[in-house]
Amino acid sequence: MLITHDTRCALDTVVDLVNTAPEDESSPDGLPDVAALKDFVRNHEISDVGVLSDFDLSAVRRVRGRFASVFAASDARATASLINELVAAAGTTPRLTDHDSYDWHVHYFAPGASVADHLAADCGMALAFFVVAGERERLRRCEAPDCRRAFVDLSRNRSRRYCSSRTCGNRLHVAAYRARRKEAAG
Numbered sequence: 001m002l003i004t005h006d007t008r009c010a011l012d013t014v015v016d017l018v019n020t021a022p023e024d025e026s027s028p029d030g031l032p033d034v035a036a037l038k039d040f041v042r043n044h045e046i047s048d049v050g051v052l053s054d055f056d057l058s059a060v061r062r063v064r065g066r067f068a069s070v071f072a073a074s075d076a077r078a079t080a081s082l083i084n085e086l087v088a089a090a091g092t093t094p095r096l097t098d099h100d101s102y103d104w105h106v107h108y109f110a111p112g113a114s115v116a117d118h119l120a121a122d123c124g125m126a127l128a129f130f131v132v133a134g135e136r137e138r139l140r141r142c143e144a145p146d147c148r149r150a151f152v153d154l155s156r157n158r159s160r161r162y163c164s165s166r167t168c169g170n171r172l173h174v175a176a177y178r179a180r181r182k183e184a185a186g
Helices: 007-019 036-041 055-070 076-090 115-132 164-183
Strands: 095-097 105-107 139-141 151-153
Touching: 007 055, 007 115, 007 151, 036 055, 055 076, 055 115, 055 139, 055 164, 076 115, 105 115
Parallel strands: none
Antiparallel strands: 095 105, 139 151
16 A cells, blocks of 8 residues: 555544543643643644644644544444544535645645644544555554554554554563463473
């Protein structure tokens, strides 16, 4: 599957956005305030964003929840329905652009759109490409028992199981190794 630069950026953004949500009532929100939203926008180089407010923060949190539902959807039809709702609500207006030293690419958000609509349109379309390509199963949640972080499996054989092989994957492999050693030792 060919993934363009702008699609890859949108995928990274949507995964990071979904992963800012608290995992439970005791964990902190990764977007606790407007300053954190500003950092998120800057770190992901989201263009055409004006002055951010509490209204934007609230709207982005709602969009984040809808994107989390996409990663939890049970089949392609449910995924498509969720993505269609997100993209339609954003009022998409596809247009070609070549800003900030990037080659030509497509923005799906309307000029002057809110940051929430920007995310819903561009990230929603990036996820839509996976449904169209028959690759919806690549939109996953980490299989580690104590982690439910979202990720997009871009491995060749669709075999990635953990959000990070360095953290969750390594931790589980070390635990399995220690259990085997303990059992072998008797």
